[in-house]
Amino acid sequence: MSISVCIATYNGEKYIYEQIDSILPQLGKEDEIVISDDSSTDKTIEIIESFKDDRIILLKEQTFHSHVYNFENALKHAKGDTIFLADQDDVWLPHKVSHMLTLLHDYDLVLSDAKMVDEAKNPLHDSFFAFHHSKRGFFKNLYQNSYLGCCMAFKRNLLDIALPFPKHINMHDWWIGMNAELYSSIVFTKEPLVLYRRHEDTLTPVDRQSTNSFWQKIGFRVAMLRGLTLRYLQRLFSKEKR
Numbered sequence: 337m338s339i340s341v342c343i344a345t346y347n348g349e350k351y352i353y354e355q356i357d358s359i360l361p362q363l364g365k366e367d368e369i370v371i372s373d374d375s376s377t378d379k380t381i382e383i384i385e386s387f388k389d390d391r392i393i394l395l396k397e398q399t400f401h402s403h404v405y406n407f408e409n410a411l412k413h414a415k416g417d418t419i420f421l422a423d424q425d426d427v428w429l430p431h432k433v434s435h436m437l438t439l440l441h442d443y444d445l446v447l448s449d450a451k452m453v454d455e456a457k458n459p460l461h462d463s464f465f466a467f468h469h470s471k472r473g474f475f476k477n478l479y480q481n482s483y484l485g486c487c488m489a490f491k492r493n494l495l496d497i498a499l500p501f502p503k504h505i506n507m508h509d510w511w512i513g514m515n516a517e518l519y520s521s522i523v524f525t526k527e528p529l530v531l532y533r534r535h536e537d538t539l540t541p542v543d544r545q546s547t548n549s550f551w552q553k554i555g556f557r558v559a560m561l562r563g564l565t566l567r568y569l570q571r572l573f574s575k576e577k578r
Contacts, residue, residue, distance in 0.1 A: 339367040339433065340416030344406035348424035349379040350455075351533065355426055356387060362433040367391060369422075372410040374398050380424075407485070407508040408501045419495050421485040421509065425533045426450075427457070432529035436489040444520035445490040445513075447483060448529040455535035464532055465524070472524060474517045478557060483513025486530050494520050497571070502563035506556045514564060 341359055345352060359369060371384060372395040384394055395413060400406045411419065418440060422428070432448070439446045447470075452461040461467045470482035477483065488509060497519055498512045505511045516522050548556070 337418055337437070338416040339363060339418050339420060339437075340414035341367070341369045341420045341422050342407065342410035342414055343369065343371045343422045343424060344374065344403050344410055345371055345376060345380050345384070345424045346374040346403070346406070347376045347378045347380060349376075349383055351425035352380055353383050353386075355422065355424060355428070356384065356392070358428040358430075359422060360387070360389060360391070362428065362430070363391060365391075368393055368414075368416060370410045370413050371395065372398055372406050372413070374400050374403070374406045404501065404505060404508045408499070411495060411499060414495070417492050418489060419492065420489045423486045425535065426486050427531040427533070429529050429531065435525070435527055435529060439523055439525060440489060440491060442521070443523045444494050445488065445516040445522045447513075447522070447524045448487045449524075449526050450484065450487050450530040450532035451528045453531045453533055455533060457531055457533070460534060463526075463528065465526065470524065472517070472522055474514070477510075477513060477517060478560065481507065481510040481513065482524075483509045483516075484532070485509030485512075486532060488512065490516065490520070497567070502559075502566065504559040505563055506559070510560065511563065514560060515567070518564065518568070 368391050370393045373381060375397055381396060384392065393413065395409060398406060398409055436446045436448060450464040452464055452467065454460055464484060468482065485508060494516055498515045501508065501511060
């Protein structure tokens with residue numbers, strides 16, 4: 337079972353070396369790290385290329401100006417049977433891949449817990465699950481998303497459902513997780529497998545007050561429901577044509 341680790345980068349020079357260095361030792365010769373870079377202006381590309389590892393597939397000079405569709409680009413180029421998502425600024429713990437692959441024998445998607453740390457990896461919270469009240473459930477996750485991308489691994493059959501991403505969704509991992517709620521078998525493992533780094537440039541505001549207005553939050557959920565409905569109808573019509 338081959339693995340594709342998908343990463344979206346943008347000006348990630350501060351942490352990208354440590355992240356890749358924590359991933360590569362856990363991969364086999366047939367596995368890959370697919371990195372889509374959204375036109376970084378710092379040394380991100382230089383650092384990635386310094387690994388000189390054929391398992392790293394670097395998609396340079398992308399112009400999405402969006403972490404959602406930058407991730408989608410990495411996912412579209414993934415060739416593995418199993419997909420792992422990774423952020424540019426976290427650290428994988430040494431047993432992450434082996435633990436999640438064991439669970440993927442019986443489930444389509446695995447979501448692990450994570451230890452929340454600051455930029456110097458000092459502990460902030462021992463459990464993202466406990467901090468964020470993470471659990472399964474379609475309506476629970478429509479209201480408050482539990483599907484943290486850096487903690488996710490899933491089989492290709494779920495990727496085939498989730499791609500392409502619809503327009504106007506604001507989180508790629510939320511979209512994948514909501515599709516999993518509808519179509520896939522899911523397990524949450526309480527084993528923390530990632531050091532989830534929180535710093536001033538972090539995109540996901542899980543540990544601080546969101547700056548989105550009430551109506552923006554409503555709009556995100558309407559866009560999610562619309563995308564899920566259209567994807568369901570597309571799948572339904574494609575089955576009828578067979």
